[in-house]
Amino acid sequence: MHPTEILTRRLRVDADLSEDDAKALKSLPIQVRDVDADTNIVREGDRPRVCCVIIKGFACRSKVASNGRRQILSFHIAGDIPDLQSLFLKKMDHDLATISPATLGFIEHSALDRLIGTNPSIARALWRETLIDAAIFREWIVNVGVRPASARMAHLLAELRERMAAVGLANGEEFEFPITQAELSEALGLSAVHVNRVLQAFRAEHVLDLQRNKVRIADVEKVIETSGFDSSYLYIPRNDPPC
Amino acid sequence: MHPTEILTRRLRVDADLSEDDAKALKSLPIQVRDVDADTNIVREGDRPRVCCVIIKGFACRSKVASNGRRQILSFHIAGDIPDLQSLFLKKMDHDLATISPATLGFIEHSALDRLIGTNPSIARALWRETLIDAAIFREWIVNVGVRPASARMAHLLAELRERMAAVGLANGEEFEFPITQAELSEALGLSAVHVNRVLQAFRAEHVLDLQRNKVRIADVEKVIETSGFDSSYLYIPRNDPPC
DNA sequence: CGATTTGTTGACTAATATCAAACTGTGTGG
DNA sequence: CCACACAGTTTGATATTAGTCAACAAATCG
Numbered sequence: 001m002h003p004t005e006i007l008t009r010r011l012r013v014d015a016d017l018s019e020d021d022a023k024a025l026k027s028l029p030i031q032v033r034d035v036d037a038d039t040n041i042v043r044e045g046d047r048p049r050v051c052c053v054i055i056k057g058f059a060c061r062s063k064v065a066s067n068g069r070r071q072i073l074s075f076h077i078a079g080d081i082p083d084l085q086s087l088f089l090k091k092m093d094h095d096l097a098t099i100s101p102a103t104l105g106f107i108e109h110s111a112l113d114r115l116i117g118t119n120p121s122i123a124r125a126l127w128r129e130t131l132i133d134a135a136i137f138r139e140w141i142v143n144v145g146v147r148p149a150s151a152r153m154a155h156l157l158a159e160l161r162e163r164m165a166a167v168g169l170a171n172g173e174e175f176e177f178p179i180t181q182a183e184l185s186e187a188l189g190l191s192a193v194h195v196n197r198v199l200q201a202f203r204a205e206h207v208l209d210l211q212r213n214k215v216r217i218a219d220v221e222k223v224i225e226t227s228g229f230d231s232s233y234l235y236i237p238r239n240d241p242p243c
Numbered sequence: 244m245h246p247t248e249i250l251t252r253r254l255r256v257d258a259d260l261s262e263d264d265a266k267a268l269k270s271l272p273i274q275v276r277d278v279d280a281d282t283n284i285v286r287e288g289d290r291p292r293v294c295c296v297i298i299k300g301f302a303c304r305s306k307v308a309s310n311g312r313r314q315i316l317s318f319h320i321a322g323d324i325p326d327l328q329s330l331f332l333k334k335m336d337h338d339l340a341t342i343s344p345a346t347l348g349f350i351e352h353s354a355l356d357r358l359i360g361t362n363p364s365i366a367r368a369l370w371r372e373t374l375i376d377a378a379i380f381r382e383w384i385v386n387v388g389v390r391p392a393s394a395r396m397a398h399l400l401a402e403l404r405e406r407m408a409a410v411g412l413a414n415g416e417e418f419e420f421p422i423t424q425a426e427l428s429e430a431l432g433l434s435a436v437h438v439n440r441v442l443q444a445f446r447a448e449h450v451l452d453l454q455r456n457k458v459r460i461a462d463v464e465k466v467i468e469t470s471g472f473d474s475s476y477l478y479i480p481r482n483d484p485p486c
Numbered sequence: 487c488g489a490t491t492t493g494t495t496g497a498c499t500a501a502t503a504t505c506a507a508a509c510t511g512t513g514t515g516g
Numbered sequence: 517c518c519a520c521a522c523a524g525t526t527t528g529a530t531a532t533t534a535g536t537c538a539a540c541a542a543a544t545c546g
Contacts, residue, residue, distance in 0.1 A: 490545080496538095498536080501534080502531105503532070504531070505531095506529095507528090510523100510525070510526090511522100515519095515520090516520100
């Protein structure tokens, strides 16, 4: 699959792009590169001249507070453009790094700039992507703000399952998620020890199992119930009225 | 001051808009309305046909989790367009309400749609606003995720002070902020009782004082130090290199 | 002015953090 | 093929932060 195809597919999902738009997307120069796990893509303070599309693998955005603790802000999967905002916000306010071996596509800001100038519907589709990004942040705030530890964990995995499924990366209730408990604790605002205990409890109750880079949701109902997960904030198109 | 002027001024802050752009903004039809404190502007699930500009007063966005607890996601002040995202994300994923008496301007989506179609630089400026909105969410995640209670409080007020100052609503280290401790607790992911104790401690140490709808920062240094506040995520233009 | 909301206090509890040690699995070089 | 190193996970004991509940005081509002 051509690297731009993953982009086209993603943007087509909700915006109706014309054949011309599709062609313009297809001719976007993308430089593809394979990188190891735990490699920084951009750091806080950087002024990148490219945006990054995840073609394969996992990445996360994070920020470290002045007390030295790192907070993970989001996880990103194939099809995501985690630093799209850098097109307008020139100086990075957070870090972006892989959490697994990944293949990334890099697109020059200048090329994107031209593209959104000539193809308004692509501009809208990209704008919309950044708005969904923000919607996910909002739910993340709710997660760390008001949910108890187990609900946080369940919610995070429920969200990821939904997003993985939307790009065909979940078969049944199982999907890849190569993450350590320490990283999970940084995403959820918990200690690693507590994350471990929450995971064990879920395993014992046959609710879900996160092991060896794989998540298996054993009891979807229960996961949804304990987390109060409602996918509408992800704006994944269904056949219902447009979201 | 004409209601559109507040918009023009805000968007001009960072984007260089042409005279034509300014004129287009000025001729935007805005319906102005005064509303009481604690009135809902839009609710989760709504499909608004307008966006809302705050001309005067305060608003907040919030979301209630399935356990019944409400999380406040952001505070909004004069010049903000807190539901700009509804232009592309048709169904609200959160609530927007005033927290003080306010005067609001309402702009039809259709008018904005036309505007961004005809004036690309306005489109860019608005897009950028939504990206800053997201940057503020990211910092909010860090706040509730990894900072202890007093740092959370200090950070929230430091941010607000900066934003108020940017629109000329802070004189010295004092600014208006009509909020109850219960609301603060919902913003910070704490209990109201704990918020009360944190505020008292700050008062006792002459760091800051929040009383009678006013915040007085007595010791800016201390507030910045305890919260680790760094304003760069707000992307408020300075004379430095563009952010 | 009474009524209601908001702020304050104390006693007690619960959730989660911290620390330190041990255990497991996996890959590497001898 | 074994021994070792390393990263990640698990465990137990203890500490701390922040939550809960309930009562009361002080503002604020109509």
